[in-house]
Amino acid sequence: MNLNKVILIGRLTRDPESRTTPSGQTVCNFSIATNRIWNQNNQKQEKTEFHNIVLWQRLAEIASQYLKKGSIVLVEGRLQTRSWQDPSGNKKYRTEIIAESLQLGPRVSNPGVGSANYAASQKKNPQETGQLAEEEDIPVIEENKDDGEINVKDIPF
DSSP, X not given: OOXXXXXEEEEESSOOEEEEOTTSOEEEEEEEEEXXXXXETTEEEEEEEEEEEEEEHHHHHHHHHHOOTTOEEEEEEEEEEEEEEOTTXXXXXXXXXXXXXXXXXXXXXXXXXXXXXXXXXXXXXXXXXXXXXXXXOXXXXXXXXXXXXXXXXXXXX
């Protein structure tokens, strides 16, 4: 049996970029940063990894509507590496996470950061917002205000 499964919780490093393919499918790209912190010889060590995320169809629409640079997001998906030749003939590779599930992070109250204006956007004309909040139950990660860290015991798997 084979398994290709990725689960990441991180922050967006840039606003999502959304476009439509010639066949009419919506695709959205963004990257997230994840940190690993450990102690080595009584010294705090930290390493940040950057991950390229690709979302299709409805997930792409949700991400482009609600996510902003700095937003916390949980992404579940699979790894995929693609290759191409650049104009000078060199072969290039890019490994991406093709998202199959998305969970939005907590709504932030600081304008301009994360999904800050979500509540304000729901007060607008319902035709403008597409009444998404009423039609769909979009899962949201609740942040623990005590220590700012995610407790592994709280992850439901």
